[in-house]
Amino acid sequence: MRADLTVRRGDFTLTADLDFAPGTVTAVLGPNGSGKSTLLLALAGLVPLTSGTIRRAQHTAYPPGSTWDDVTQQVALPSRERGVGLVLAEPLLFPHLTLRDNVAFGLRSRGTDRHTARARAVQELHRVGLAELGDRRxxxxxxGQAARAALARALATDPDLLLLDEPLSALDPATRSRTRADLHHRLQDFPGATVLVTHDPLDALTLADWLVFLEHGRVVQVDTPGAAIAQPRSPYVARIVGLNLLRGRARVGRQVSVDLDGATIVTAEDPGSVAYGAALWVAVDPAAVALYDAPAQGSTRNTWPVTVLEVTVSGQRARVGLDGPVPLIAEVTTGAVAELGLRRGRALWAGVKATEVRTYPA
Known part of the structure; x- marks a missing residue:
């Protein structure tokens, strides 16, 4: 599937040029208002394109051909004629139908006879672990069961493109974890392309083969999860994958440092490998940011005064937002939170070893 499109909705414009390969899962991430849902609705044919095209690589089960949208040629297939399955955060199951008939609904609406549609519904319910609930409403x-039933309903029609819009967002943490595992298992057997819109980095990193990051209606990065973690291309992407990301210019002498608009961070890069003045991204793992009551001593080459902005605890770890010459996020133990008295407004020093600083071209 290839989508090269522009969509204007009021003052907002989305522009994207993306490929969705059969058998792969592409997660779309971005802050609120970045265009994630607009992209999904455009692919589904529920929002018209302002310009561009949406085409399948090859014809499969849905006539009349491979082009879904082509503004120049005035082609715009209605949703019912596209090979699309759509699952929303709210499952939107028909309350008066059994689960089996809910899953069979898409096939019945396309003219499949009742016996065949119900047989396929039973098969799909089995594949998402709901075989014994077919007669329930x-x-x-x-x-969690409703979310899996909505997925079964979408997949029963053998779509070319499966669109998932925050399908796990309404679930409690325990149910979300189980349903995520079920979703991963089911998508491994799905031959079509899947596009997953999510705000949850864990959903994206565990389910997706490719990550697409949107900001302000523009694609800022398309990468595998591993590549995005290794080299995020914007501060938003870095936050999603859990890194600090700063941008600056190389200063090369006996060592390589990076000028961060007034502050400086020393690296362990080979001076011969970096050009003076080169634009660089600087990535620092939050776990590599140490916090002290006084300036760091010894081997820590980088140290700055900071003020705590916020402390967020998750299990035995805490992420600490820091303001200062170099704004950072530190990850520390909950014991360190108590020991250092970490709270909003607390003045500290942050330290990062040069060997913990990664740089790459901006």
Whole structure:
């Protein structure tokens, strides 16, 4: 599937040029208002393109051909004629139908006979672990079961493109974890392309083969999860994958340092490998940011005064937002939170060893 499109909705414009390969999962991430849902609705044919095209690589089960949208040629297939399955955060199951008939609904609406549609529905319910619930109605289901039933309904029509818009967002943490595992297992057997919109980095990193990052209606990075973690291309991407990301200019002498608009960070780069004045991204793992009551001593080459902005605890670890000459996020133990008295407004020193600083071209 290839989408090269522009969509204007009021004052907002989305521009994207993306490929979605069969058998792969592409996660789309971005802050609120970045264009994630607009992209999904455009692919589904629910929002018209302002310009551009959406085409399949080859014809499969849905007529009349491989072009879904082509503004120049005035082609715009309605949603019902596209090979699309759509799953939203709210499952939107029909409350008066059994689970089996909910899953069979898409096939029945396309003219499949009742017996064949129900047989396929039973198969899909089995594949998402709901085979024994076929005669139940949606009001009797848990939120996780309803989410899996919505997925089965979408996949029963053999779509070329499966669109998932925050399908796990309404679930509690325990249910979300189980349903994520079920979703991963089911998508491994899906031959079409999947596009997953999510705010949750864990969903993206565990389910997706490719990550697409949107900001202000523009694609800022397309990469595998491993590549995005290794080299994020914007501060937003860095936050998603859990890194500090700063941008500056190389200063090369006996050592390589990076000028960060007034502050400086020393690296362990080979001076012969970096050109003076080169634009660089600087990445620092939050776990490599140490916090002290006084300036760091010894081997720590980088140390700055900072003020705590916020402390967020998760399990036995805490992420600490820091303001100062070099704004950072530190990751420390909950013991360190208590020992250092970490709270908003607390004045500290942050230290980062030169060997913990990674740089790459900006």
């Amino acid at each position: 949606p009001p009797t289901l848990s939120t």
